[in-house]
Amino acid sequence: MPVARPEPQEPRVIAHVDMDCFYVQVEQRRNPELRGQPTAVVQYNDWKGGGLIAVSYEARKFGVKRSMRGDEAKMVCPSINLVQVPVARDKADLNVYRSAGSEVVTILSTKGKCERASIDEVYLDLTDAAKEMLLESPPELLELIFEEATKSNILGLPSVIFVLHDLIVVSLQFDMNVTNRASYVQDVSNREDSVRAWLCRADADYQDKLLSCGAIIVAQLRVKVLEETQFTCSAGIAHNKMLAKLVSGMHKPAQQTVVPSSAIQDFLVSLPIKKMKQLGGKLGSSLQDDLGVNTVGDLLSFTEDKLQEYYGVNTGTWLWKIARGISGEEVEDRLLPKSHGCGKTFPGPKALKNNASVKTWLDRLCEELSERIQSDLNQNKRIAQTLTLYARACKKNKSDSIKKFPSKSCPLRYGTVKIQEDAMKLFESGLHDFLGSQNTKWSITSLSVSASKIFDIPIGTSSILRYIKGPNSTVSPANLDCSSLPEDPSLGNKLYIAPNHEEHCEPSLSEKEDYGNNSNLAKQCQIKEEKKVSKKLTEVKIILGPESSSEPNKAEEHKAAQYVDRNKFNTAGSNSASSSTWMFNVEDIDPAVVEELPPEIQREIHGWIRPPKQSSSKTRGSTISSYFQPAKRD
DNA sequence: ACGGCTGGCACT
DNA sequence: TAGTGCCAG
Secondary structure, rough: OOOOOOOOOOOOOEEEEEEEOOOHHHHHHHHHHHHHOOOOEOOOOOOOOOOEEEOOOOHOOOOOOOOEEEEHHHHOOOOEEEEEOOEEOOOOOOOOHHHHHHHHHHHOOOOOOEOOOOEEEEEEEEHHHHHHHHHHOOHHHHHOOOOOHHHOOEEOOOOOHHHHHHHHHHHOOOOOOHHHHHHHHHHHHHHHHHHHHHHHOOOHHHHHHHHHHHHHHHHHHHHHHHHHHHHEEEEEEEEHHHHHHHHOOOOOOOEEEEEOHHHHHHHHHOOOOHOOOOOOOOOHHHHHHHHOOOEEEHOOOHHHHHHHHHHHHHHHHHHHHHOOOOOOOOOOOOOOOHHHHHEEEHHHHHHHHOOOHHHHHHHHHHHHHHHHHHHHHHHEEEEEEEEEEEEEEEEOHHHEEEEEEEEEEEEEEOOHHHHHHHHHHHHHHHHHHHHHOOOOEEEEEEEEEEEEEEEOOOOOOOOOOHOOOOOOOOOOOHHHOOOOOOOOOOOOOOOEEEEEOOOOOOOOOHHHHHHHEEEEEEEEHHHHHHHHHHOOOOOEEEEEEEOOOOOOOOHHHHHHHHOOHHOOOOOOOOOOOOOOOEEHHHHHHOOOOOOHHHHHHHHHHHHHHHHOOOOOOOOOOOOHHHHHOOOOOO
């Protein structure tokens, strides 16, 4: 369920940038002959021409839609070019699009906080950049406004010209005649003049001026993206994420749209409720069917209390706010995905009906997953902690077949073979739960594996080996237990040290309120809290990572292993094998050894042992925060 | 026989 | 936590 976030007081400048039919553009760059042609990207050509996942604007004019079959597309648009998604290991391989997306993110992340929202979308928080521009070169003083910026669409600006313009753009695409062209040019120039005037208004309020700067910055970024990647994109510029996202697709392709505060209400009143993000599904339907709310304007007549009554505290407040254009959600500073997954469906006759075929496919999926987390590790120094298996299954001849195949997860061990083994064990465990006591036939219609709980390997602690080598490490390599070292040859035996992933989370205010109504729940909540406090959050993980260069020194390795309490390591269940991570308590580290370490590492370790802050009188430590905001020195 | 394949988030 | 469900494109 959606949740309202506290609204920042200061006005922000937020942009949502959305690539235009991205996969098509990627293919058009690979094969320029496709440019300007009706084109679609399709995956799996064997059944009814495959499914379309991206459609060029030329093809859309013929009525070609995403989710059409290749065959259907050919029917409505015989001249369409259908490009297949690359296939690897007998499944669609989206890596070309992922890396193309990274190219774009790299460019877009240069002007402010940047959040990768999907493979082809980002949010930007340009507040600081906009403020800076306003101070140093405000639009009203600029002699020449950046051309792309004057092509912006400003919501609420007198729209006669826009309507005209839009109509003419359509006719333009059908090879218009000279007379039309003349009027088009004139209208465009009128339009650009009025946009320029709007962007440069000296009498604009502060918020609008910030937006103007935002629009100019985004225009520059979009041109840069085009120059450096050949990709066009569209964008929305507003004071929050919700509004920016809402309008980024309003004028496509290759255009941007600005939402001044003054235009919000008029814009929202008539907006169909289903167009709002998060309301495209069941919640939106419920609003329509149960409350008769068809537009965002209709929502305005409900009090916050009423909405909370229907949908709970969180969602109720959220609904009340979005109806008024209020959204406090922050742009996260994150350029990389939070998880990696690969999956495949096996519809109808293709369903997998025995362990052997499941294993075949699971092995392929795991191979791809392993490759992806491996390159994430190499390129981004990130480690994934959890492996999860999902499946969809049917039981033969049972009315009970509504039951879902349960997802299962376990600690993720690096190395393709280990991932394959663990995934198969997870599958067997899930299948066992799925079947229960019955001994019926089953079939699998979808399989996927994913790697999640990914965190950065902290800079400065990259290799514990580097720091633990003492002058007199004379232990025999024979003592070293290498049994759980990765087999994958691309992995070496380098040890990484990182804080325990244990999250220290305080229940949110709203949560507390919710619990407050129910003494039982409140008690549970309290118990949870106490557990967290009593458990000393000083555990640290040692993670096996890659050793790119030299052969690891066994003696050093053993020395490192001295600090690993293998007894404390345990696996999550009978189905999971040993992991490449161990838990131990930093307080168990021999202080004498700590002294051998470089000062910065000593400080880090002491930071883990000591509670990071004394500001709160509560005796609550936090591993994650003490690490990432280390050393408030006292 | 389902759009397929990814991804994110909230809730319990 | 692990596991489920919803949502988006």
